[in-house]
Every structure is written in C-alpha cells, then in structure tokens.
Amino acid sequence: MTDKMMPPEEVVGRLRSGMTIGIGGWGSRRKPMALVRALLRSEVTDLTVVSYGGPDIGLLAAAGRIRELVTAFVTLDSIPLEPHYRAARERGDFALTEIDEAMFMWGLHAAANRLPFLPVRAGIGSDVMRVNPGLRTVTSPYEEEGGREEFVAVPALRMDAALVHLNRADRLGNGQYLGPDPYFDDLFCEAADAAYVCCEQLVETAELTKDAAPQTLLVSRHSVTGVVETPNGAHFTSCAPDYDRDEAFQKLYATTPWPEFAERFLSGADEHDYQLAVQAWHKEQR
Amino acid sequence: MAQGAAVSVSRSEYCVIACAEAWRDNGEVLASPMGLIPSFGARLAKRTFSPDLLLTDGEAMLVGLDGTVEGWLPYRRHLTMVTGGRRHVMMGAGQIDRFGNQNISCVGDWERPKRQLLGVRGAPVNTLNNPVSYWVPKHSARVFVERVDMVCGVGYDRAAGARYHRIPRVVSDLGVLDFATPDRSMRLASLHPGVTAEQVREATGFNLVIGDDVPYTREPSADELRLIRAVIDPEGLREREVKA
Numbered sequence: 001m002t003d004k005m006m007p008p009e010e011v012v013g014r015l016r017s018g019m020t021i022g023i024g025g026w027g028s029r030r031k032p033m034a035l036v037r038a039l040l041r042s043e044v045t046d047l048t049v050v051s052y053g054g055p056d057i058g059l060l061a062a063a064g065r066i067r068e069l070v071t072a073f074v075t076l077d078s079i080p081l082e083p084h085y086r087a088a089r090e091r092g093d094f095a096l097t098e099i100d101e102a103m104f105m106w107g108l109h110a111a112a113n114r115l116p117f118l119p120v121r122a123g124i125g126s127d128v129m130r131v132n133p134g135l136r137t138v139t140s141p142y143e144e145e146g147g148r149e150e151f152v153a154v155p156a157l158r159m160d161a162a163l164v165h166l167n168r169a170d171r172l173g174n175g176q177y178l179g180p181d182p183y184f185d186d187l188f189c190e191a192a193d194a195a196y197v198c199c200e201q202l203v204e205t206a207e208l209t210k211d212a213a214p215q216t217l218l219v220s221r222h223s224v225t226g227v228v229e230t231p232n233g234a235h236f237t238s239c240a241p242d243y244d245r246d247e248a249f250q251k252l253y254a255t256t257p258w259p260e261f262a263e264r265f266l267s268g269a270d271e272h273d274y275q276l277a278v279q280a281w282h283k284e285q286r
Numbered sequence: 287m288a289q290g291a292a293v294s295v296s297r298s299e300y301c302v303i304a305c306a307e308a309w310r311d312n313g314e315v316l317a318s319p320m321g322l323i324p325s326f327g328a329r330l331a332k333r334t335f336s337p338d339l340l341l342t343d344g345e346a347m348l349v350g351l352d353g354t355v356e357g358w359l360p361y362r363r364h365l366t367m368v369t370g371g372r373r374h375v376m377m378g379a380g381q382i383d384r385f386g387n388q389n390i391s392c393v394g395d396w397e398r399p400k401r402q403l404l405g406v407r408g409a410p411v412n413t414l415n416n417p418v419s420y421w422v423p424k425h426s427a428r429v430f431v432e433r434v435d436m437v438c439g440v441g442y443d444r445a446a447g448a449r450y451h452r453i454p455r456v457v458s459d460l461g462v463l464d465f466a467t468p469d470r471s472m473r474l475a476s477l478h479p480g481v482t483a484e485q486v487r488e489a490t491g492f493n494l495v496i497g498d499d500v501p502y503t504r505e506p507s508a509d510e511l512r513l514i515r516a517v518i519d520p521e522g523l524r525e526r527e528v529k530a
Contacts, residue, residue: 026361053405073405080404089392089402098391102365102411121369122411125440125448131396146449180346181360 003171004227008038008271011196011226015044015161018067022157022192023051024164024185025237028077028245030177031056032165032198034233034271039065041270050157052104052184054237055253058084059266061093062258068095070157072104076254078247083254098131099123099154107157108184111191119151128152162192165234166219167242168208169199173224176208176216179240189223198228200242232275248285249278293511297459297530298323300478300503301423302514304457306331307504308419309374314338315416316348316359316367318375322527324421324457327376329518330510368408371450373416376457377409381434382420384471384492386453388413388439396436409438413445417452423527425458427491442470459528460486462503467495476503480530 012035015021025031036056045065051057053074060066062084074085088094099107106118119138122128129135129152138153164185166175175197177185189195197219208217236246236253253261265277305327309317317328317339332339332351340357343349348357359367367373380403381389388409394400412418418439422429437444442465445451455475456463464475473495474486479502487494506514514524 071405073407075404081402086402089399092398098396098406100406100410101361101408102368105362105365120411121414121450124414125437125444125451126406126410126413127391127396127437128406128410131436147447149449150447180358183361 001172004173004221004224005171005202006226006228008034008198008228008230011035011163011228012038012042012044014194014226015039015042017044017046019160020048020050020158022159022162022188023049023056024162024183024188025054025056025234026052026181026183027073027075028054028237028250029181030165030179030183030234030239031237032163032233033235033237034165034198034230035163035196035228036060037266037271037274040266050159052101053082053085055082055250058082058253061085061088063262064093066094068097070097070099070104072099072101076250078245079250079254084258099128100126103128103152103154104157105184105187107154108187108191110154110156111158112187115156117153117155120154121149121151123152124150157191159188159192160194162188162195163198164188164195164219165198165230165239167200167239168203169197169219169227170203170205170208171227172205173197173219173221173227174205174208174217175199175219175224176212177218178212178216178242182218186218186223189219194225195219195223196226196228197224198230198233200231200233200239202227202229230271233271235275235278249281252281295479295506295511296525297478297480298524298528299506299511299514301457301459301528302326302330302524303506303510304462304476304478304503305376305421306334308376308455308457309336309339312336312339312374314340314372316340316342316373318342318373320375320377321421321423322523323423324376326514326518326524330513333513333518334510365408365411368411369415371416374419374454375412375416376419376421377412377439379420379422379429379439381429381431382422382456383431383434383441384494385441385443386439386456386465386472387434387437387441387444388420389434389436391436391438393435406436406438410440413440413451413453414448415450417454419454420456422456422458425460425486425489427489430490430492430494432492460489463494471495473497474500476501478503
C-alpha cells in the first residue's frame with residue numbers, strides 16, 4: 001500500500017501559482033497552519049482560496065498571495081475581526097466571492113458528489129445575489145402548497161488541492177479528529193483533486209481505533225494524497241483535545257505590524273524554526 | 287411611569303428581560319443568542335417560562351443549564367437545525383433598516399469597503415429558514431439606517447415568497463422594536479423605563495413608526511431579578527455592555 005508521508009515542503013512543492021486551494025478548519029479552529037506557513041516560505045501565489053476564514057486568510061492576505069477568496073466570513077473568533085484580512089479588503093487587494101455559510105457547505109457537498117450545483121434555501125433576497133452576479137436560481141419541479149419554491153443553485157466548490165489538519169493519521173491517509181467538531185475537513189478532501197492531511201501525531205493504523213470510536217475516522221485514504229506529521233501544526237488556532245487556541249499569541253499576531261511579525265516568526269527556514277520562535281516569545285512573557 | 291417596586295432595575299436588566307421575551311412560547315427549539323445580553327436572556331427564558339429551549343455550550347455541544355451535555359451539534363448539524371426551522375437566533379447588526387434588512391458584512395462600497403466587518407456569515411440562511419431577532423447594544427443613527435450597505439439578513443420588503451421568514455423583534459438599549467405594521471416597517475413596541483420616545487426617534491436614522499401610547503418594557507419579577515443577579519450574571523458583566 002502507498003506510503004503517503006511527506007514533509008510540508010513537498011506538499012507546497014506540488015502546488016502551483018494560480019491554483020484553487022481549499023483550507024479546512026473553521027475561523028481560528030484547527031487550521032492547517034503549518035502548511036499555510038510552508039506556503040508563505042514558497043513562491044506559490046495568485047491563489048483562489050476557499051475557506052471558512054480565520055488567520056489562514058489573514059496570513060495569506062498579508063503576504064499578498066490571494067487573487068480571489070471564496071468565503072462566508074473571516075474571523076479570529078475571540079477577536080471578531082481579522083485585522084490583516086480587513087486591511088487587505090479595505091485596500092482592495094483581491095477579488096471576493098462572498099456567500100452564506102450554508103451555501104458554502106452545499107457547494108462543498110456538490111463538488112464531493114460530482115454535481116454541478118445543489119439547491120439551497122439561502123441567498124435569495126440578500127445582497128449575496130447582487131455581489132455574485134453569476135449565481136443562478138432553480139425552481140422546484142414539484143408543485144407544493146404555496147407554489148413551486150425558488151432556490152439558489154449553489155455551484156460546486158471544486159478545488160485543485162485541499163489542506164486540512166487533524167489530530168491523528170496513519171501513513172496511508174486515514175485521518176482522525178478527536179475534538180468535538182469535525183468541521184468540514186472530509187468534504188474539503190473529497191471536493192479536491194488532491195488533498196493533504198497534516199496531523200498532530202502519526203500512528204499505526206491499528207492505533208486509530210484502539211481508544212477511540214470509529215466515528216472519529218473522518219477522512220478516508222482514498223481522498224488523501226499526502227500525509228504530514230506536524231506537532232503543534234495548527235498553532236495558534238485551537239486543536240482540541242490536543243491544545244486550545246494560543247490566545248496570547250493570537251493577540252500578538254493581531255496587534256503587531258505585519259513586517260515585524262513576519263520577520264520574527266515567519267522568516268525561518270522551516271516549521272521547526274517557527275515553533276522555536278514561538279517558544280522563545282512565550283519564555284519572554286513569563 | 288409606574289415603577290412601583292422598591293428595588294431599582296438597571297437598563298441592562300430591562301435589556302435581558304426584553305431579550306428573554308423573544309423566546310417566550312417558542313417551544314422545543316434551539317435558542318441561538320449571539321452576544322452577552324442575548325445569552326443572559328436565553329438562559330433566563332429557559333430558567334423560567336421556556337424550560338424546553340435547547341442551548342449550546344458555544345461550541346459543538348447541546349447542554350443543560352448546569353452544563354450537562356445532552357446532545358451533539360457540530361456546525362454541519364447546526365446548519366440542519368437552521369434549515370429545519372427549529373431554532374430562533376438573535377444576531378447582532380452593524381446596520382439595520384426600517385424593514386429589518388441587516389448588515390454585518392462591511393460598511394461602504396462592497397467592492398472596496400470603508401470598513402470590512404465579519405462577512406455575511408449565516409445571516410442569509412438564517413433569515414430564510416428560522417425566526418431571527420436582533421440585538422443592538424447602542425441604539426444610534428449609525429446602526430438604524432435608511433438603507434444598509436450590504437443586505438446579509440433579509441428584511442420584510444425583500445422576503446416576498448420566503449415562506450419561513452420572520453423577524454420577531456429587535457432589542458436595543460433604548461427599547462424593543464417590531465414589525466407589527468401594515469407594511470411591515472419597524473415600529474417602537476416598548477420603551478425601556480427611563481427612555482423617551484423622542485430619544486428613540488433621535489437615535490434612529492429613518493422614520494420609525496411610534497404610536498401615541500407606547501408601553502414600557504415590562505418589569506422583571508423578583509425571582510427574575512434574583513436569577514439575573516445571583517445566578518446568571520453574578521459578575522455584573524451586563525452593566526459593562528449596557529450603560530443607562
């Protein structure tokens with residue numbers, strides 16, 4: 001069977017400028033930050049990014065890597081407004097496809113099911129229709145009391161590649177979440193041509209279900225291209241139950257001018273350098 | 287103004303009462319309060335007149351008042367709760383207009399906003415599928431505007447044919463507003479004691495319907511006051527969000 005282990009650099013080496021990239025997690029929760037940081041160390045740019053946005057979007061926006069963003073929101077959760085995303089939007093740095101949270105989810109479902117669209121009772125009457133002039137509606141073929149209802153036909157959110165972060169995985173690409181919410185990481189993997197799973201801990205396949213229920217096996221190997229082991233790789237977002245959000249560091253990220261932050265934490269050679277820089281900063285705070 | 291009772295009730299406590307009333311007679315539905323005062327209101331409603339309400343821990347669990355987990359509601363299932371209709375959310379609003387169109391996305395031109403806010407989030411799906419109320423902690427003409435810059439939550443004038451659309455109420459620090467008018471434009475339903483209709487008129491950026499004899503928001507019962515002060519918000523966080 002295929003061993004899919006690879007370092008973060010190889011994942012990024014398989015990405016190309018101009019691609020459509022999906023990023024899993026939600027807001028400032030279980031984001032594949034180590035892979036985002038690897039992207040920032042590469043030359044890959046001009047991306048269309050599909051994400052329930054958090055600091056993944058802030059980092060890529062601040063570094064000027066986004067050509068177009070597809071999202072329903074961008075937030076740091078405990079800090080409602082993402083400062084680098086805000087600044088980029090207010091400068092008009094990139095195009096935005098702004099859709100509702102449910103429209104986004106059904107767009108992923110459509111792509112994962114190889115359907116061109118799915119009907120959604122959301123968007124009609126709102127300015128989502130105005131700012132997305134390409135969106136079409138579809139009328140129910142079935143007569144109901146009150147007439148035939150009109151829905152938005154949400155187009156499939158098909159992606160060239162998806163990046164997600166999970167608690168555990170094996171070398172084959174079977175991925176497991178151990179926190180309270182799977183978010184939509186399985187859909188991201190199934191909706192993309194290639195999917196890369198980074199995990200807190202690489203384990204043998206038999207270990208996955210030794211102490212955990214089979215429902216925790218969120219991502220299945222047939223939808224995974226590469227597996228990366230990156231302990232603390234979702235930092236500074238939360239990765240329950242392995243760790244909570246690093247609120248102090250997130251606050252630093254949100255309040256430090258971008259060049260200064262990037263110089264101190266993102267200019268190293270690899271993920272290890274980042275983790276060392278974070279440890280050094282925490283030591284200073286004590 | 288007959289305040290009667292010997293204890294004085296703070297403005298923030300009237301706000302909690304007014305938010306709690308949004309969930310009266312809702313039955314067995316998920317109460318989704320966004321923000322501090324609506325959260326206190328939902329908890330008060332569940333502890334008193336709406337015991338069957340469901341609440342979350344703010345993450346993926348359905349929990350009882352003592353934190354006992356009674357169910358699982360990750361985001362993907364939450365979205366089914368929304369479209370299934372068994373939910374009443376109270377959202378915030380950066381802007382809201384006379385027909386209840388709400389904006390949390392951005393201020394100014396959407397193409398290049400003056401101020402980027404959150405994004406539409408779930409406002410479109412919420413407003414087309416389950417009752418949506420709003421909470422505005424600082425009633426001003428900057429929030430209550432003639433036209434919102436980006437329609438996220440759908441108002442009554444844009445909801446023709448939307449069979450599950452309903453906006454039960456808008457609670458602000460000055461009073462309660464609803465849409466019980468012939469053309470479904472916003473009306474002042476009650477004033478929090480200590481506030482005048484003139485104050486509300488001045489703090490509203492459109493022509494608000496104000497009747498001749500606007501009632502006051504109801505008084506809390508002694509038991510409700512005890513619950514708010516001793517059980518639900520003993521640290522008095524409510525007083526920081528709303529000042530009289």
